[in-house]
Amino acid sequence: MDKERKAHLEARARVLKAMAHPSRLLIIEELEKTERCVCELTEMIGADISTVSKHLSVLRQAGIVADDKRGNQVYYRLRIPCMLKFFDCVESVLESQAGARVACLAGGCR
Amino acid sequence: MDKERKAHLEARARVLKAMAHPSRLLIIEELEKTERCVCELTEMIGADISTVSKHLSVLRQAGIVADDKRGNQVYYRLRIPCMLKFFDCVESVLESQAGARVACLAGGCR
DNA sequence: CATCTACTTGGCTAATATGCCAAATAGCCA
DNA sequence: TGGCTATTTGGCATATTAGCCAAGTAGATG
Numbered sequence: 001m002d003k004e005r006k007a008h009l010e011a012r013a014r015v016l017k018a019m020a021h022p023s024r025l026l027i028i029e030e031l032e033k034t035e036r037c038v039c040e041l042t043e044m045i046g047a048d049i050s051t052v053s054k055h056l057s058v059l060r061q062a063g064i065v066a067d068d069k070r071g072n073q074v075y076y077r078l079r080i081p082c083m084l085k086f087f088d089c090v091e092s093v094l095e096s097q098a099g100a101r102v103a104c105l106a107g108g109c110r
Numbered sequence: 111m112d113k114e115r116k117a118h119l120e121a122r123a124r125v126l127k128a129m130a131h132p133s134r135l136l137i138i139e140e141l142e143k144t145e146r147c148v149c150e151l152t153e154m155i156g157a158d159i160s161t162v163s164k165h166l167s168v169l170r171q172a173g174i175v176a177d178d179k180r181g182n183q184v185y186y187r188l189r190i191p192c193m194l195k196f197f198d199c200v201e202s203v204l205e206s207q208a209g210a211r212v213a214c215l216a217g218g219c220r
Numbered sequence: 221c222a223t224c225t226a227c228t229t230g231g232c233t234a235a236t237a238t239g240c241c242a243a244a245t246a247g248c249c250a
Numbered sequence: 251t252g253g254c255t256a257t258t259t260g261g262c263a264t265a266t267t268a269g270c271c272a273a274g275t276a277g278a279t280g
Contacts, residue, residue, distance in 0.1 A: 013132045164269085
């Protein structure tokens with residue numbers, strides 16, 4: 001395989017891998033709505049704050065979120081505003097599993 | 111957190127996790143173009159055929175590909191035709207890492 | 221039937237991810 | 251300064267993943 005192609009595939013995989021966790025998806029969904037500090041996200045997720053901090057670190061290193069320290073709180077926001085659209089196709093995979101393969105073909109993942 | 115929401119996040123995460131590997135992304139890209147048998151994909155990837163078979167199994171279980179045995183070869187194809195569009199936003203994450211944050215805002219991830 | 225090819229599965233090791241606790245860091249406020 | 255709150259980091263146990271080899275299965279073909 002082409003070296004450049006390989007590097008590109010690896011880069012894409014890193015981003016997807018960073019997203020591929022329920023708590024991190026929740027974070028992304030919430031940050032779609034508005035920025036949040038770590039303790040707010042921690043409360044939504046219901047895990048140890050250190051765990052949430054590490055999830056945020058994964059997302060930051062992948063370039064998905066950015067942080068912003070204000071006072072003694074750290075606010076996180078999405079760096080890329082199109083994450084929700086990004087999910088359309090994931091949804092159609094899920095719908096197809098449920099037998100409703102129609103949605104995507106009908107334009108659900110445009 | 112809402113039980114239903116949790117289940118939904120987990121379902122999404124499973125799909126993303128299935129995609130989050132360079133070899134599996136290559137498989138998806140190639141199957142965008144045309145169906146392929148295991149040995150063709152194996153040659154493109156350059157790993158052991160058993161490894162590739164396991165990657166395909168991951169994708170199949172996630173509902174991303176379907177298989178079709180013809181003769182003694184097994185052909186794989188995408189179940190969901192919108193995978194390439196799905197990547198637009200991943201790309202904009204990567205571009206933003208490279209400093210070119212413009213692309214997505216300018217419509218690159220529509 | 222014997223054998224070949226194509227593929228899958230089992231088993232193993234090494235690497236990576238997850239999540240908690242405890243300790244360290246940083247800013248605020250008395 | 252001292253103590254408080256918010257967050258990050260280190261360390262550890264456990265779980266999951268990746269990849270190879272070897273063995274098993276299934277269809278094709280002589």
